[in-house]
Amino acid sequence: MGRPDIASRFKGKMMQIDTVDGAALHAHVDVLDSGRGVRTDTPWNCFKTSTVERFLEYCYQGDYSVPKPAKPLLATPTSSVYDRDNKEDEDNKEDDDDRASDIADSDTEDDTGPSGHPNGLDYRAVFFTHAELYVLSQTQRRSSLTALCLNRLRGALDMAAKAPVRPRFASNLSDLLLYVYEHSNVGLIDDQQAHDLQNLVSSCAAMHIKEMREECSLLMRCGGKMAEDLMKEVVCRVVGLEIMLKKEKEKKERERRERKEKEAKERREKEEEEKERREKEEKEKEENERKEQEKIERREREEIERREREERERMEREERERMEREERERKEKEEKEKGEKKA
Secondary structure (H helix, E strand, O other): OOOOHHHHHHOOOOEEEOOOOOEEEEHHHHHHOOOOOOOOOOHHHOOOHHHHHEEEEEEEEHOOOOOOEEEOOOOOOOOOOOOOOHHHHHHHHHOHHHHHHHHHHHHOOOOOOOOOOOOOOOOOOHHHHHHHHHHHHOOOOOOOHHHHHHHHHHHHHHHHHOOOOOHHHHHHHHHHHHHHHHHHHHHHHOHHHHHHHHHHHHHHEEEEEEEEHHHHHHHHHOOOOHHHHHHHHHHHHHHHHHHHHHHHHHHHHHHHHHHHHHHHHHHHHHHHHHHHHHHHHHHHHHHHHHHHHHHHHHHHHHHHHHHHHHHHHHHHHHHHHHHHHHHHHHHHHHHHHHHHHOO
């Protein structure tokens, strides 16, 4: 992200900002100007020093740093968001090097493997950094910072909720829900300004309702808009799941029907091919038989013709022999008659 050109604003008037922790911070008035003037009614003393510092960091540098997920040594019982507000700054105060680290490094630490934490890393400080700064940015009408906080919170929630979802995630998300709906600072902005933040967190809780059974049961007892939104998100998710299951069932039924139709078509095609093959074989057989019969008949005709020819030749030979014999007898008779006459 590019850093804004603020060198020209360093000569301007300074403004003191008192935080809820009692700290006094100072910033240039021109840097606090979002383009529509500096808001004089900003309740700076409602926000913690770390949140205001990050806001100023964004105003001066165009970005803000984020603490890394904590690595708790021992499991601690879940406490309310109000009990831990004052303790958060001390527990999650980062060194200058950590504060300058990129969001990709701070939100993506892995807690898997043999040296990981079975209950998961503690993302509470990460979540609250984005959520608290979101509220402050809304009071200051910093839409670009508001969008950045929301996107980074979404990324942090996705990272913390990576499978397998750890027990600490449910506790962190429960605290975040209480903050975005019940904390007094959220009352500094109207419902429309808080909607995107509340919708993101309640949607995430509904998505992980299985892991948050106990926490959601306690949260629902608080009633109000939080319980209403949670119930709405859960119902929408259930309805959406039913629709998805129905579509999946219809898809499977359609695939089963298409598979049956395909199998029936293939079976019909196979039967047609088999029928055509049999018909072809029958025709070939009939043709072969016809040719064989013609061959037999031709041989029979040839045999008859041969016999007739032989018979005809025999009769001609006999006729010729008969005629020769008669001719010879006639000549003998004539010679005999001549001999008798001479005698």
